[in-house]
Amino acid sequence: MKFLFKFLEPNKIFLITSKAPKYVMALFIIVISIGLLEALIFSPEDYKQSHSVRIMYVHVPSAWITLGIFTSMTILSLSGYIFKNKNFFLIAKSFAPSGLVFNIVALVTGSIWGKPTWGTWWAWDARITSMLILALFYFMYLVAWRIYENKDYVLKITTIITLIGIINVPIIKYSVEWWNTLHQPASINVLSKSSIHSSMLFPLLIMTAAFALFSLLIFLMKYNTELIKIKNKGLDRL
Numbered sequence: 610m611k612f613l614f615k616f617l618e619p620n621k622i623f624l625i626t627s628k629a630p631k632y633v634m635a636l637f638i639i640v641i642s643i644g645l646l647e648a649l650i651f652s653p654e655d656y657k658q659s660h661s662v663r664i665m666y667v668h669v670p671s672a673w674i675t676l677g678i679f680t681s682m683t684i685l686s687l688s689g690y691i692f693k694n695k696n697f698f699l700i701a702k703s704f705a706p707s708g709l710v711f712n713i714v715a716l717v718t719g720s721i722w723g724k725p726t727w728g729t730w731w732a733w734d735a736r737i738t739s740m741l742i743l744a745l746f747y748f749m750y751l752v753a754w755r756i757y758e759n760k761d762y763v764l765k766i767t768t769i770i771t772l773i774g775i776i777n778v779p780i781i782k783y784s785v786e787w788w789n790t791l792h793q794p795a796s797i798n799v800l801s802k803s804s805i806h807s808s809m810l811f812p813l814l815i816m817t818a819a820f821a822l823f824s825l826l827i828f829l830m831k832y833n834t835e836l837i838k839i840k841n842k843g844l845d846r847l
Contacts, residue, residue: 622696623836630829633822641819647812661725665809668718670817671711672740674824676778678708679743682750683771690768698764701771702754703832707824709747716740735784739777746774 648666682701689697719737720730731737750770757763805813 623833623840626829626833626836630826630833633826633829637819637822637826640815640822644812644815644819647815652809652812653806661722662809664718664722666813666816668715668722669813670820671715671718673817674820675708675712675715675740675743676781678704678711678824679747679771679774680778682708683775686764686768686771690764695760695764698767699835700832701767703828703835704824705747705751705754706831707827709744709751710827711820711824712740712744712747716744736781739781739784743774743777743781746770746777750774 644666648663652663652666654660654662682704685697685701685704689695689701716737719740723732723737724730750767753763753766753770757766
């Protein structure tokens with residue numbers, strides 16, 4: 610464990626992360642190009658929703674990544690608090706901006722998709738409302754880093770925010786099963802047969818990969834900026 614923490618020292622990590630963005634950017638451009646072709650041109654229209662179903666290729670990956678990032682932030686924050694390693698907090702902090710961006714994208718595209726599907730831009734549906742609540746937790750997390758100057762105190766505050774916020778993640782996931790909601794049930798199931806056709810599943814997975822790469826790119830840019838700040842302060846470790 611000590612060897613791992615030594616490897617995670619800012620100066621050593623920066624040697625890798627400073628060079629990574631250009632490769633991630635190149636890969637992102639390739640994957641997003643393929644994903645957009647598949648989603649907008651080659652994938653079929655839905656027999657009920659027609660071409661409006663194509664919003665799915667932005668909405669669903671955004672929602673998945675939003676949940677994945679917040680879960681990762683919680684694990685990182687808790688690990689940092691347990692092992693007294695502030696670099697875990699720095700990684701979690703660097704993930705937060707992309708998580709909030711994708712959360713907003715999921716809410717906006719869901720609203721756009723809801724108009725032709727449900728006949729309204731917004732409904733206080735269980736899943737939509739719980740996603741909005743998650744966005745508020747992202748916002749509180751980022752604001753906490755802004756307003757608290759006492760670094761030790763902000764680590765505690767942000768950990769508490771993530772631990773409370775993570776309770777909302779399973780609520781988002783299972784809200785369509787626990788309550789009678791407008792939002793459709795999951796079309797993709799890991800443990801059982803998925804209801805989505807492969808002609809739609811393939812571009813959906815490609816777009817998810819593209820969005821994951823984009824979130825990684827934002828993370829690297831933010832994380833490198835934080836490491837440079839530490840380096841300018843003359844610190845070798847967090």
